[in-house]
Amino acid sequence: MESNEMEVPVDSHRELTRGGGYGSVEPSIGELFRRLGTDTGTLIRAEATLAKAEARETAARVARDAAKVGVAAALALVGVIALSAFLIIGLGMLLGGAWWLSALIVGAVTLGIGAMLVRNAVNDLKTHSLGPQQTIETLKEDKDWAARQMKELKRDLTADPTSDPTAPSTRR
Numbered sequence: 001m002e003s004n005e006m007e008v009p010v011d012s013h014r015e016l017t018r019g020g021g022y023g024s025v026e027p028s029i030g031e032l033f034r035r036l037g038t039d040t041g042t043l044i045r046a047e048a049t050l051a052k053a054e055a056r057e058t059a060a061r062v063a064r065d066a067a068k069v070g071v072a073a074a075l076a077l078v079g080v081i082a083l084s085a086f087l088i089i090g091l092g093m094l095l096g097g098a099w100w101l102s103a104l105i106v107g108a109v110t111l112g113i114g115a116m117l118v119r120n121a122v123n124d125l126k127t128h129s130l131g132p133q134q135t136i137e138t139l140k141e142d143k144d145w146a147a148r149q150m151k152e153l154k155r156d157l158t159a160d161p162t163s164d165p166t167a168p169s170t171r172r
Contacts, residue, residue, distance in 0.1 A: 032153065043142055047135060054132035084110060 027035075084106055092102035 036149065047139060047142065050138065051132050051135040054135055
């Protein structure tokens with residue numbers, strides 16, 4: 001099992017028949033509905049557990065990444081301040097002592113670069129999905145499964161119990 005997968009225990013049903021024992025007789029409608037209710041409840045609990053696990057995993061990953069970004073930003077800020085001072089002094093010397101113009105040029109360039117980096121970071125955040133993708137996918141599968149089960153149950157309830165299921169149908 002991979003580290004991003006979670007195992008959810010699910011109890012299996014005992015195959016009870018109308019007579020109360022084990023055998024080849026079909027289970028009663030009441031038993032089928034009881035199983036459907038139990039299976040649905042188990043499925044919902046398993047999906048909720050999966051969603052919680054995915055949310056915890058996503059939150060932990062976001063917190064870890066945010067901490068890395070915070071440390072990197074603090075170190076980068078110290079470096080930008082030192083380089084800005086160097087550039088202001090060097091450009092001011094080249095401009096014949098126009099320190100204000102030197103500071104304005106360096107500030108404008110730094111601000112433009114920062115704005116571009118922020119725009120790229122925001123676009124990156126928009127492209128990454130923070131939703132529980134695995135849970136959404138399994139919920140779709142569960143919906144399809146429940147629809148198939150209901151269709152089979154309807155078919156079984158409306159079928160003529162005296163007819164031979166292997167005989168070709170005469171209805172059109």
